[in-house]
Amino acid sequence: MQRIRTLGQGGLGVVDLYLNTDGRYYAVKKVLQPWAQDHVRRFIREVKIMAGLEHPNIIKLVNHDVSGHNPWYVMPYYPDGSLRDRIRQYNSNGFGFTREGASAIVYHLASALSFAHKRGVLHRDLKPENVLFAGKEPVLADWGIGKFIHHESHTRIAYGIGTPIYCAPEQLQFGQADARSDIYSLGIIYRELLTGSASGTVLDPRVRAIVNRMTAAQPQDRYQSMDEIIWAVRSLNVVNEKDPMQDFWKGVAVVGLSVAGVYLISKLLGG
Secondary structure (H helix, E strand, C coil): CEEEEEEEECCCEEEEEEECCCCCEEEEEEECCCCCHHHHHHHHHHHHHHHCCCCCCECCCCEEECCCCCCEEEEECCCCCEHHHHHHHHHHCCCEECHHHHHHHHHHHHHHHHHHHHCCEECCCCCHHHEEEECCEEEECCCCCCEECCCCCCEECCCCCCCHHHCCHHHHHHCEECHHHHHHHHHHHHHHHHHCCCCCCCCCHHHHHHHHHHCCCCHHHCCCCHHHHHHHHHCCCCCCCCCHHHHHHHCEECCCCCHHHHHHHHHHCCC
16 A cells, blocks of 8 residues: 555544555554553554444444554545535535534434444544545544443543533533433534534524433433434434435525525535
8 A cells, every 4th residue: 555645643543545556545544652552542442443333324444453563444535524624615605504404414423323322332522523424425433532331321531531512511521421422412513513603503493402402411401312313303304314415415505595605505515
């Protein structure tokens, strides 16, 4: 494989773009500090999590080697960018996601997270940067602070781990997380898609009720499982379940939308 360039770097590892001999591009993640045992342990845990989650909306583990002093793994390269890229693109042009568009992406992510939770895995760092696109399909990535849990149990972690604005209060303040912590984070993403801000006010009363319950301060006041989120979104009757992302990719709007605005949206979406 031929290294092309660095795609990104985080607290745990660095991701480089490689061109394989088969003509395909892949992303290779390596431990940033291989001498730090904690980093290596977290990296190996990330590999184990990914290896156990075969789902179309969860990043795929192509190959890996964690036996040596410089552990690495290979994943597909997603040239279509992240959900953060889409939010920035739309916001910079005065657009926001419609109810249909925002609900479609939340529906897919809730399905992926339901799959993970039922296998005893939390994500713990949900945010738009960690949602990539494989064509039109969203893929949940970066399980670096993901955690194996026992069913119906809590996991205690270091205080403040995760991204503060998306992090559930109990996770940020007390280092405790369970499935409802991921529900809170997904609710913040839902709000951001609808309003352009993680702290915005959702105008649609039915969707606002769902978002507010997802992001309730106390875990017991939230939905209790991702399956409940899926049913709540279904109840809106705005998502085409046979092709949920159809509405996501056409689902942007702007106040005072005009014919010119519709044309520009079409161009932004590659239409």
